[in-house]
Amino acid sequence: MRSCYLLATSLAASATTAALEVDLPISAKSGDVESDSIAVFYDDSQPLIVGNDGGASTGGIRLFALDGETPLTETAHETPGRTKLVTAVHGVGEKNLVVTIAQPDSFFRLYDASTAEQVGEPLARTLGDWSALCSWKSQSSGEQYLYLFGKKQTVQHLLRENNGTYEIVEIQTFENPIEATSCAVSLSAEAVYFAADDGPEIYTFPVAETTSAPQISVLGKAEDDVTALAAYIGPDSDYILVAENDVIAVYNSSFTQLGSMKMTTDEDIEIKGLNVYQAPTKKYPAGAVTYATKGDSGKGFAVSSLEAAFSGLSLDLNTSYDPRENASSSSSVCSECGLNGFCQNGTSDAGELSCACFAGFDGEDCAKITCRNDCSTHGECVGANICQCEDGWGGLYCAFKVVQPVAETDAHGGDGDDPAIWISPTDKAQSRIITTTKSEEGSGLSVFDLSGRLLQSIDAGEPDNVDVIYNFQAGNRTIDLAYAACRTDNTLCLFEITTNGTLQTIAGGSQPTKDGYKVYGSCVYHSRKSDKQYLFVNAKSAEYLQYELSWADDALQTTLVRNFTGGTGSQVEGCVSDDANGWIIIGEEPRALWRYGAEPDDDSSEGFLIGEVGDGNMYADVEGVTLVEGPSADKGFILVSQQGVSAYNVYRRAAPHDFVETFTIYENSEKGIDGVTNTDGLAAVGAALGDAFPSGLIVTHDDANQLPEGGTSNEASYKLVSLGDVLGEELMKEVDANWDPRA
Structure with missing residues (x-):
């Protein structure tokens, strides 16, 4: 594991006058669900909300029609076990996919957003107590990446499709200073933002197609402890949405506060997951903000219209944003590196192309498979950082005695x-x-x-x-x-x-x-x-x-x-x-x-x-x-x-x-x-x-x-x-x- 983070802050100066606050009434909500993670799927006929179900007996993921009335119309409920994390990816192998990790077995699972059916077998077991998951599609290459946060560490993965088969490949693991509980990605700033729910600091690092660990810095401090994060993709630059219990503060990418939206229609509400649907829908012509909540009236998922709130704060709408649009395809994940690393021009001693191999791959063309700690001498390396353990051994790279x-x-x-x-x-x-x-x-x-x-x-x-x-x-x-x-x-x-x-x-x-x-x-x-x-x-x-x-x-x-x-x-x-x-x-x-x-x-x-x-x-x-x-x-x-x-x-x-x-x-x-x-x-x-x-x-x-x-x-x-x-x-x-x- 590598680390390269800076704790020197880049705090932007606060506005000299109090930021404007507008009401954000709840338009619709689900029935009772124990949840803290939410994502959205863009669809011309039926846009969807997808969120985790953290209940012990129910568990899994739940999908709802975003345009529905209270209670929101549930379209699917899949139950791989108690689930904490969920994110959405669009246009990978012509599918829109739900990506999730079930806590009982720590496997990534993929679901087709249109049918809610599981795609393939569980992928890439990632042992750990993970606390945040967000996705980034490179605008230059079109490659889809996942950032998974846990106990003071972040793992960057590549999600890709080949002839109908999907795989999740670890790019790198690097340290960070906190246990993040929320994250978001800004396309215009080309940055990941993340925060813990027991402090006001918001951290950031640049997104990049590289195996080098990024530098992490503190972007700024919210006025209260951060409970959730989201990014609104603006026409020129993006907005950072920061949930602080029942308030969603809006910042620009320099972390100057532009205003805030106060949740109404429910008492003592706490926002635990946050996302934005920007395209117009029948019910929400200017888009909607979605969130997982807990309050006096229960817990679950809810939706609010952005139209009045953005107008009241004089914020620019961007209803033309569509994550399904294809980016350019000049990928640096190339065949010369066996599709197991990034090609880098002019980086070899001779000034020719060289390979930066993904985790678990090695060699000039990334063809050699390796495993951390050589499977602790208690197993065989059968894939990139994948160990087949001897009887009586398991856990991380066969390092743990099994009872x-x-x-x-x-x-x-x-x-x-x-x-x-x-x-x-x-x-x-x-x-x-x-x-x-x-x-x-x-x-x-x-x-x-x-x-x-x-x-x-x-x-x-x-x-x-x-x-x-x-x-x-x-x-x-x-x-x-x-x-x-x-x-x-x-x-x-x-x-x-x-x-x-x-x-x-x-x-x-x-x-x-x-x-x-x-x-x-x-x-x-x-x-x-x-x-x-x-x-x-x-x-x-x-x-x-x-x-x-x-x-x-x-x-x-x-x-x-x-x-x-x-x-x-x-x-x-x-x-x-x-x-x-x-x-x-x-x-x-x-x-x-x-x-x-x-x-x-x-x-x-x-x-x-x-x-x-x-x-x-x-x-x-x-x-x-x-x-x-x-x-x-x-x-x-x-x-x-x-x-x-x-x-x-x-x-x-x-x-x-x-x-x-x-x-x-x-x-x-x-x-x-x-x-x-x-x-x-x-x-x-x-x-x-x-x-x-x-x-x-x-x-x-x-x-x-x-x-x-x-x-x-x-x-x-x-x-x-x-x-x-x-x-x-x-x-x-x-x-x-x-x-x-x-x-």
Whole structure:
């Protein structure tokens, strides 16, 4: 991966007077759809809206007639699984195509926009947690390119057709400074614009038919956090449309604001996807703006006329724009380079034509096929960066050990995250799994037995991570507690764990945090120096709060004893403590895994870096973290989930925390259990848990709970994996099979 980005901004001067704002009423909208990506298809008789369906049980893509009334007329719904990204391309091999990536399997898929039928087989599996996708057709060559954004990286692809067969070829991968959630392409500026939804900055780089990584700069800052981007292709120069919740600001390519359009007809609306249809239609003679939204009246797709808004802002309309028009065809993707690279005149030593090969191709004429990392010596290179892995290996270029789940929990609840394992004091085979539901609907904690059977659900305010506290002294009682940070009211939530492993409320079970603080992740720590119990909670800003937990006046009490910033200050969530060594280990999602002292008086000005994204072993997002105990404080392992590649790293517990291996969880077809994708949190113990898990247990969140008969469940499940299958016989010797958390 190459990078070349500039963080020096090219901010244009703001207008000296306030920009004009006009109303933008909703003309029509769809029924309820969970969506955040939208595109449009130009058609003389029936122009279309196409958008993603991010619902777990429905998923896929939906097509609507743009000229329809409320609710918009749905023309097709294809269901390859929960889908996050969608874009439109026109005139590739005489077809208009929907391009999408389904989250469960990470494959590109193409659909004919006119029939909604899938074109060919799934293409070019691109493992990762991708967050934005946009297309660019070169006006000089007519070649169609795709820009795919993920965890601080961008992949440029070429989409092409040959005798009715389509392929997607990787051109290059390069770094960028953010996790982009929206992107747009300006034809007049010949630039890609992209932004994240947690900041006002808009980044840009030039589009070009080259294998050289572009320079990235900050074009400017919007007035609020950017929620979506689009480009309006103007008669002379293009406009940049920037969504900021319920307002769409309009800028020129120099980033001078020309005005804004305020959404009306709905309350508390947030725009999550944005696109423009510029040609005249029966209902929209001056074109329309389309968007994916969420608001008080629901979520889905909506359309507004541009006529009054553009007139009110004195903006030039360009209803003659048509992306179906053919560009010139002087392509630099040439036969001399095997159609696997760009021909460059006068760039060889002799001043003759030379080839700049696409990713996975090499040689003077780009005829040699290569694979990154030589398929990690665990597979055969069978195509450009395509590895055929040996049994037991998979993931990125066969670098990940493959294991299978042996069980899964009953499907229950919506979006989950970090679970916990409670070890029974009387019979370890009766231990329990505690999980979270952090989505609004059905939020709370659930308890399962080791077969995955649901035993209990209890309401809680959108808990994210859950941990177990053992042997807490509550007056004259010694009890176990479950602890989570609850996002609904930004409190610390605690429940008593009964002797059979179910949960019940306890006095003082809801504790406040400081004013204005928004909780995110959490974990617990028991000091062996002072015998005191502590609760950690973090915010997305990386501010950690450490509370002492005590019992007074027949109720739980908390006292703030420390706060500090974790990592480099970017988003954090998962954490785990190591009581024996006095550490807290934290995951900084886009960056690294860190270790800090867990005592209130420990120096927290600088952490110890365990692993860093880009070091050859670690990938973003760094999510859940768990500890497997050994027989002594220098034995055992740290496990951390990496959402972007649906995999987990194993590090040694003892400093300097050497990297051990990466594993991923594939489906168990014999038992009808799907694999794990876009994993968030996990928990693990090395203790033997009866006949079900004699070699320890790993419980992990699965983002898309795929059903054996096809489709995706609307409810989540957690996958159960034997720790012994991950570590193997030799490494299991460093695990304490008799670990007792109450000892």
